[in-house]
Amino acid sequence: MSHPLIDRLTTEMGWPLLETDHDVADFTNRPGVHVLFIPGDAKRNLETADVAVILPELKLTFQGKFDCAVVADPIEAKLREATRVLKTPSLLFYREGVFLAGIPKVRDWDDYMSRIAQILAMPTPETA
Template sequence: MSTVILNQPQTLHGLPLLDADNYEMFVHRHDNVVLFFRNDPLMFPESHDVAVILPELLKVFADRLQGAVIAQTIERELQARFRFTSWPSLVFLRRGEYLGVITGIQDWGEYGQEFARILALQPQQPPGFDLGKVCGGHA
């Protein structure tokens, strides 16, 4: 399901919508990218907030970061690859390699600090799933 606010990043701010056909080309063409995983806005209403905040953050980091919206058709596949467990999520890549993730909604200052911190990292493997969280605390 899509709403006007959730479509705003790609319609009003020119962020590309990445699907199975253009994902690999986009993430390998740019040095640093942030991918917006929205999921279903009825289940995850914070996606609306991130849709408004992300284009503003991209203006601040314009010389260092390209943004894109992930199509729902490939969100679950990429979620498994990057191993995040909540929505909405912003996944950061450098030339296609994982740097980090921010999940949920943050304060403006926290976003700025986290964007800068993640962009200073070297590519790494996504973290493993926390089985304590996945299994309700019984690992």
């Protein structure tokens, strides 16, 4: 990871850094909606730093409707494949352990606002 804007999310803002499948399960199975930030390679993808700045603003704008965590490099690929959200950076939305939707790449503010509102309004899919 090692980009100052990503590191800031876990150090200054206190967001969890999810390093194992167990960490992801613990975080996403709690009550409420949870957003996992998959940064990708910040050195190769300039959008990663943009999303690292945008996500805290989205969290503030939606006033506690979701909490956030950062996904560590070792489990990024597995999560992207499991959710079929393959592009990075991406935001993965979960409610009580169930994947709802993802938003890949940088979007404009209005797109984030409408997509996140739609995701938050979705019913939780039934688990098999």
